[in-house]
Amino acid sequence: MATTSTGDIEKTKSVEVKKKLNVLIVDDDPVIRKLHEIIIKSIGGISQTAKNGEEAVNIHRDGNASFDLILMDKEMPERDGLSATKKLREMKVTSMIIGVTTLADNEEERKAFMEAGLNHCLAKPLSKAKILPLINNLMDA
Amino acid sequence: MDALVAQLQMQYRNYTVSLYQQGFLDDQFTELKKLQDDASPDFVAEVLSLFFEDCVKLIGNMARALDQTGTVDFSQVGASVHQLKGSSSSVGAKRVKGLCITFKEYCEANNYEGCVRCLQQVDIEFKALQTKLQDMFNLEKQIIQAGGKVPQVDIN
Numbered sequence: 368m369a370t371t372s373t374g375d376i377e378k379t380k381s382v383e384v385k386k387k388l389n390v391l392i393v394d395d396d397p398v399i400r401k402l403h404e405i406i407i408k409s410i411g412g413i414s415q416t417a418k419n420g421e422e423a424v425n426i427h428r429d430g431n432a433s434f435d436l437i438l439m440d441k442e443m444p445e446r447d448g449l450s451a452t453k454k455l456r457e458m459k460v461t462s463m464i465i466g467v468t469t470l471a472d473n474e475e476e477r478k479a480f481m482e483a484g485l486n487h488c489l490a491k492p493l494s495k496a497k498i499l500p501l502i503n504n505l506m507d508a
Numbered sequence: 509m510d511a512l513v514a515q516l517q518m519q520y521r522n523y524t525v526s527l528y529q530q531g532f533l534d535d536q537f538t539e540l541k542k543l544q545d546d547a548s549p550d551f552v553a554e555v556l557s558l559f560f561e562d563c564v565k566l567i568g569n570m571a572r573a574l575d576q577t578g579t580v581d582f583s584q585v586g587a588s589v590h591q592l593k594g595s596s597s598s599v600g601a602k603r604v605k606g607l608c609i610t611f612k613e614y615c616e617a618n619n620y621e622g623c624v625r626c627l628q629q630v631d632i633e634f635k636a637l638q639t640k641l642q643d644m645f646n647l648e649k650q651i652i653q654a655g656g657k658v659p660q661v662d663i664n
Binding site (some may be wrong): 397401405426492494495 | 554559598
């Protein structure tokens with residue numbers, strides 16, 4: 368069995384999130400949306416997707432959207448992740464928002480993204496091993 | 509039948525390991541494989557199919573952007589390169605991702621010749637990966653048709 372970078376194969380196979388999460392996946396790349404959908408499914412969650420920040424904001428406009436978690440890509444057309452996060456917090460959206468950045472983003476860019484209203488930031492590519500402990504920690508907090 | 513299955517499984521293991529050793533794939537592909545289960549049995553093939561469609565679309569965008577008579581909009585090229593870097597990284601397409609990193613640097617330097625070279629190389633590499641992975645999936649099918657199970661592969 369190939370090992371993960373953390374070596375924690377058994378842990379990631381047997382543990383799911385502590386409650387069934389409802390997740391909004393926001394990314395302009397269909398490959399990444401699909402990957403994140405499956406990751407969320409593998410940890411016991413359900414998901415909806417948005418192709419960019421503007422779509423994510425529009426989903427919340429009628430006030431009925433209720434997501435436990437939003438996975439927000441940083442660079443997207445129409446409305447980027449930073450702007451979408453700011454807007455969602457102005458709209459009093461209280462969902463956990465995890466920003467998804469790239470390794471090329473520098474510390475200042477990550478800081479600006481966090482200050483827009485994120486709960487946490489993760490670098491691509493995401494994996495079950497990366498996201499599961501973070502979600503559980505954030506839910507416990 | 510058992511001998512055939514064992515032979516195919518050995519062939520599959522060796523082939524898969526070679527893809528990592530030759531730099532076509534990295535650990536992220538291993539993570540993808542782990543997500544495939546009975547609830548999502550075709551997940552890897554689906555994601556890779558999306559990835560290769562993405563490659564065709566984005567390479568087309570880059571080619572059109574570089575084909576402008578007059579001034580090339582390198583930021584437009586760079587935007588497509590950025591997206592391809594993200595998706596290639598997410599599926600473990602190591603060589604494609606590596607090329608995108610170099611390609612992005614050429615975009616930022618407004619280096620036309622560098623960009624054109626990278627575009628040609630990206631096109632070659634994604635097609636090579638597509639062929640290699642198709643061969644791998646064909647081996648998986650043969651194993652299943654022969655009554656065997658596709659083995660987990662230790663790449664370490």
